[in-house]
Amino acid sequence: MPLPTAERPGASGPLHRASVACKTCRLRKVKCDAQFAPSEEGCGPCRRAGQQCLLDPQSDGRRRTSVSRKFVADLQQRIQMLEALNQGLPPHRFVLSAPSTMHPPSHRTFMRGAWLTVSSTVPSTNSAGAAPISSTSTLMSPPALPASTLLNRESPENVPGGSPTFFGATSHPHVTSPGDEAWPASFDDDVDAVGIDLDTTSPRLRDHLLQAYFKYQTLWVDVVNKETFLTHRANGDRPRWYSKFLENAMLACGTRLSTSKAVRALGVKYLAWAKDEVLRAMAEPTPANLQGFLLLSEYEVTQGNDRPGWMFCGVACRMLSDLGLHELASITGPPQAVQESAKESDLAYGLLSACVVYEGVWTLYLGRPSSIPSSVMNVAASRCKAGRKSDAPWLNAWVGLCVPMAEISHVLNEESIRDSDRAASLRKLFSQVEEWYENLPPDLSYDEKRLINLDLAGYGLHTQYCKVQILLRQALARPSNSKKRRHSQIAREKEPLPPSDNTNDIIYKYAVRIARLVVTYREGFGVEEIPSIMLDNAVVAATEMLRHLRKADDAPGMQQQTVWLRYLLKSLETVQPHFPIVRRMLDSLKQICGDNSPLCRMFPSARRNSVHAPALGLPAQSDSSFQASPRPNVAQEVSIGGGAGAEIVWDNIDCDSIFSFGRFDDFVLPDIAPSDSLISHLAQQVT
Numbered sequence: 180m181p182l183p184t185a186e187r188p189g190a191s192g193p194l195h196r197a198s199v200a201c202k203t204c205r206l207r208k209v210k211c212d213a214q215f216a217p218s219e220e221g222c223g224p225c226r227r228a229g230q231q232c233l234l235d236p237q238s239d240g241r242r243r244t245s246v247s248r249k250f251v252a253d254l255q256q257r258i259q260m261l262e263a264l265n266q267g268l269p270p271h272r273f274v275l276s277a278p279s280t281m282h283p284p285s286h287r288t289f290m291r292g293a294w295l296t297v298s299s300t301v302p303s304t305n306s307a308g309a310a311p312i313s314s315t316s317t318l319m320s321p322p323a324l325p326a327s328t329l330l331n332r333e334s335p336e337n338v339p340g341g342s343p344t345f346f347g348a349t350s351h352p353h354v355t356s357p358g359d360e361a362w363p364a365s366f367d368d369d370v371d372a373v374g375i376d377l378d379t380t381s382p383r384l385r386d387h388l389l390q391a392y393f394k395y396q397t398l399w400v401d402v403v404n405k406e407t408f409l410t411h412r413a414n415g416d417r418p419r420w421y422s423k424f425l426e427n428a429m430l431a432c433g434t435r436l437s438t439s440k441a442v443r444a445l446g447v448k449y450l451a452w453a454k455d456e457v458l459r460a461m462a463e464p465t466p467a468n469l470q471g472f473l474l475l476s477e478y479e480v481t482q483g484n485d486r487p488g489w490m491f492c493g494v495a496c497r498m499l500s501d502l503g504l505h506e507l508a509s510i511t512g513p514p515q516a517v518q519e520s521a522k523e524s525d526l527a528y529g530l531l532s533a534c535v536v537y538e539g540v541w542t543l544y545l546g547r548p549s550s551i552p553s554s555v556m557n558v559a560a561s562r563c564k565a566g567r568k569s570d571a572p573w574l575n576a577w578v579g580l581c582v583p584m585a586e587i588s589h590v591l592n593e594e595s596i597r598d599s600d601r602a603a604s605l606r607k608l609f610s611q612v613e614e615w616y617e618n619l620p621p622d623l624s625y626d627e628k629r630l631i632n633l634d635l636a637g638y639g640l641h642t643q644y645c646k647v648q649i650l651l652r653q654a655l656a657r658p659s660n661s662k663k664r665r666h667s668q669i670a671r672e673k674e675p676l677p678p679s680d681n682t683n684d685i686i687y688k689y690a691v692r693i694a695r696l697v698v699t700y701r702e703g704f705g706v707e708e709i710p711s712i713m714l715d716n717a718v719v720a721a722t723e724m725l726r727h728l729r730k731a732d733d734a735p736g737m738q739q740q741t742v743w744l745r746y747l748l749k750s751l752e753t754v755q756p757h758f759p760i761v762r763r764m765l766d767s768l769k770q771i772c773g774d775n776s777p778l779c780r781m782f783p784s785a786r787r788n789s790v791h792a793p794a795l796g797l798p799a800q801s802d803s804s805f806q807a808s809p810r811p812n813v814a815q816e817v818s819i820g821g822g823a824g825a826e827i828v829w830d831n832i833d834c835d836s837i838f839s840f841g842r843f844d845d846f847v848l849p850d851i852a853p854s855d856s857l858i859s860h861l862a863q864q865v866t
Contacts (some may be wrong), residue, residue, distance in 0.1 A: 201225060202233040344486055347546020347592035349650060351718055353760075353767030354485060354545060377441055379448050388433030388442075389426075395436055398710040399639050400577055402470050402533045403429065404526055411467075418467070420526070424456035425471035432478050435757045436707050443756065450478065461494065466530060469498045473537055481711045483760040485545060492541050496534050496550045504530055509558045525569045528562055532578045535559045539581035540643070542588045543650075544715055549585050556582055573636040576623055580640065583611040584647055591654060602655065609651050616644060625692075630699050638700045642716035645689040645696075649719060652689075656682050687727045693720035694747040701750045709754050718764045721747055725771055725778065745781050752782075 203225050204211035213222035213234040221232025346354055377384060393405045404420070411418035412426070427449045434446035453475060460468035472495035479488035499505060507527035535551060542549045562570070563578040590596060590604045623634065625641050633641075697717045700709060724744045748768070755761040765782060772778040 199234075203228075203230050345547065349543050349588060349591050350546040351544075351715065351722070351767070352770070353718060353764045377445060379445055384442075385426075385430060388430045388437075391436045392429045392433040395432070395708055395710075398635050398708065399712050400533050400536045400574065401529060401571065402473050404529065407526060408467075419465050420467050422456070422460065422465060422467040422471065424453055424460045425467045425474070427453035427456070428471040428474040428478065432474050435478075435481070438707055440756070446478075450475075461498075464498045464501050466502060466504065466526070469495050469502065469504075469530060470533075472498065473533055476537060476541070477711060480541070480544075481714070481758045481760050483763055489541060489545060489547070492534075492537050493550050496538055499531060499534050499551075500555065505555045505558050508562060521569070525567075528559075528570060529574065531555070531559050532563075532574050535585070536577045536581050539585045539588070540712060542592075543584060543646075546588070546592045548589065548592070551585070556585060572620060572623060573634070573640070576619060576640055579615045580612070580644060580647070583608050583615070584643075587612075587647060587651065591650065605651060605654050609655065612644070612647060612651070627692075627695070630695065631703055635700075635704065638696050639710040639712040639716075642693045642696050642713050642720075645693045646716045646719045648689050649686055649723060652682065652686055683727060686723055690720040690723035690727070691743050693717060694724070694743040697750050698743070698746040701753065706750075706753045707757055709750075709757075711758060714751070714754070714758055714761060714764065717747055717751055718768065721751075721768050722771060725768065728778065741778075741781065748781050 199214045200211035201213045201222050204213070204222060207224070209224050211222045211224060213225075213232060216222050220226065222234070225232035379385075393403070396402055403425070407420045408425075411421035431446045431449035431453060434443050434449065437443050453471065456471075460471060472491045476488045476492035476495065479485075479491065504527040507524055508531045535556065538549055538551050541547075559578050560582045563575045563582070566575065587605070587608050590601055590608065596604070623637060623640075625633070625637070693716050697709070697713050697720075700713070721744060724740070724747070728740055728744070748765070751761050751765060755765070769782050772782075
């Protein structure tokens, strides 16, 4: 048995284990002096890099043999603080779930601590009509815990403040990144400088926000029928298609579209009022309440709160079958005399389609299984193929894409499927997606030369199609004998096996198409009305473009390829005040570049050197590599006009070292100032 340090002969001082290093230095593979530095200062490399130093004293594998009194005292003090805070808040507003004791997750399960903070959306309980508290002074950061637990997603029992959360293979690194502190409604420093105090109950303001939302929803899926909503709102007497819960959710969504900082700041108030009605809305299901849950789902996700957003969408999908709307939507030929039944059927199909679209997008976004059964999906697919005149063309187009997309998400994220079966299913789904795309009506089709003439609802649809193409081609190009490896194994490899040049070029073209759609929409129609569906697709495109840039052999070619990436990043930067999730997206993309990469110069200067930017512990290749059957030549087997991609999922991208093997580390990118004018002339620069 080894002697303690003090009893060892010749020991002049305490011995330090060489394997003790902070998390950041371990990822960067640099020498760490955290065990010699004061705990409040951090190690030298982290101080010089402006990053948070996360040191686990037990990271060398030694077990804690005893619990110190100081550790117990800290836990007791933390419990007392939480109890004191809990006494001043409604019980259902502040609930901390116990740490999970479940078994370790599978290789593609990413864990993120679910901090439940005292949000600015907590309403006052002094009176029934009191407005919710909106002051940012009510925001609370999570209590200080041992630094090693802040970014640990591999051990669910160590996740602080609540149970772990699952993210599947198709989720992007920004989704699995650690949650930031509670964000205010706007990131502008002068949000309160003008001292404007708007009345949230003003009829004119509320009507303005409702009209803004009605216009905005046409860019994606019409969740709320304007005529029916206003009619039932005026009639009162417990209508089916109107509720205060729905109206407050619409108002919250409408605030994001305003160019006024003061109006955008009202979103948390309307959101709190809507959440006050959640239990009642669940106890009294109506189509209006179903619509409210869908809107809350989309709102929460764009705020960076993917967990409640996912839950709200699940409630809406359950309520769909509870109300029997899927059966009502399946009525294809009601008698002409029963016009009311036909109208109800059309409204039911609209809600069914909205649930299919929202659920399909979120399942692919988070990598999770769908809660809509295949029988309900078949009802939507059947009516979509029927092509009734009363059904909007864009709605049918979205349903036609999301029905196979739901199956694609299942195949990509389900681990129990054999490689051969997975590849066969993906080829079949690939053909379905291509058939859907080729059968789009002429006025709904993508025409690069006349992109500015595309219907506004088409921008989000075509960006989603490009994302599906990228994921499918990456999956079909993945060799079947790729092993599931952890980050430590991948880091020792000199260079990942490159896919064919033809495959990379095709995937890159789809990424450029997404960038062209996003940038053209921003320049032509404004920032504040960019559909939220385009945000995640823009990040997918930027990730692929960054990965493509490291293979540029010459400086002129690289400069040309950065044009669309620069404009795409500028679009994300300008839309950030309207959609706070963009902050995490930009941080994730910057993390992919690396701190010393010249590509960082394209990112927002305000956050480029910020020490407050979270040090993202991205999953990268830390947990798995996807297994799929060999796909040597997709073009020969299916007429798709191209090949496939290199990797299936974002967790296969080693975000910490993706550019360490590049050929342009010493190349200085020229500062090309993006223009604010219409960039349609750039369509000919990138082919």
